[in-house]
Amino acid sequence: MVLRSVLLxxxxxxxxxxxAWLVWQGVREQRGLVWVGAGVLALGAYGFVAAFQPDPHFGRVLAAYGGVFIAGSLLWGVVADGFRPDRWDLTGAAVALIGVGLIMYAPR
Structure with a gap:
């Protein structure tokens, strides 16, 4: 169950x-409406994927996803844009991921 949740x-x-990156590229980098459209489709698909989390509580799932988003955004920046996170970026991401673990997987 935890593995399924993490993969989701x-x-x-x-x-x-x-x-969001595709929309950014389409608008800010003037790559065109095809990029924007692909971004909008991906953002819509995100909403469906989040709905498949095993936990039934929308607020808990989205709050925990916030931590995944923080760490994932930094990683995306490294891979896609050559961004170099500093120690505070990495520390913040680690704290956020600890929060994900507490919110989603702590025994209740």
Missing amino acids: FVLAAVLEIGG
């Missing part, structure tokens, strides 16, 4: 961050 978070991050 990773897929959601790829879709949401990737979708």
Whole structure:
């Protein structure tokens, strides 16, 4: 169950961050409407993927996903844009991922 949840978070991050990046590229880098359209489709798909999380509570899932988004965004920047996170970026991402673990997987 935890593995499924983690994989869904990773897929959601790829879709949401990737979708936002495609829109950014289409608008800010003037790559055109095809890029924007692909981004909008990816962002829509993100919403569906998030709905498949095993936890039934929307607020918990989206709050936890916020931590995945933080870490995933930094990683995306490294891979796609040559961004170099500093120690504070990495520390913040680690804290956020610890939060994900507490929110989603702590025993209740």
